[in-house]
Amino acid sequence: MDKDEILKALANPARMDILNWLKNPEEHFPTQEHPFEMGVCASQFERCGLSQSTVSAHLGTLHRAGLVTSKRVGQWIFYKRNEETIATFLQQLTQDL
Amino acid sequence: MDKDEILKALANPARMDILNWLKNPEEHFPTQEHPFEMGVCASQFERCGLSQSTVSAHLGTLHRAGLVTSKRVGQWIFYKRNEETIATFLQQLTQDL
């Protein structure tokens, strides 16, 4: 868990939006074929108004920081919050900061 | 309290170091004429190996984000952590993230 990498990942409005939307997928995304417990399909995040390649880069940044997990299902990749890492990060930041 | 501005301010190792050193000034800085309760003199932070102007810019960033307060005493400016803002930020981040 690289604290600095996580802070850099969080210091961007679009990535923060993505993390927030993932808290309640059913409120922010149209119903999808697979249940939201599997995660949210990457292309759904283009709703933030950014291009496919940019969204993919943001998801990559969040993933490298450990803030989300991804799972390939057929031709789709589903993203979920990594609650464990997020909780650990918050605890550590609260201690260290 | 601008959460995004604070996150950007924290997403930098030098600024994080400064905030951490300010938690225990007596452990990180040589004894100074004025008590550490007043804060730490700006020039002390050059111990991070950066130039005077760069350190000044970092302190400015932390100050604009509300993470530190400053107080002029004679020709010196003393910096202290703003524990209130830091605590509020941590609470809000724990809620929002």
Added chain:
DNA sequence: AGTATAAATCGGATTTTCTCGATATATGGA
């Protein structure tokens, strides 16, 4: 094999951040 869809990667343009040395401003003391 050929086509379609989803996502990652590439190449490049623009913007922001980081850093420095030089200069300006503010204060204190001789």
Added chain:
DNA sequence: TCCATATATCGAGAAAATCCGATTTATACT
């Protein structure tokens, strides 16, 4: 008033982040 010290600001160069369209890769379906 003149000089010394502390800090901020300016101007510029280097590095990193942001974003896009185009291309590549992976998978599925026919």
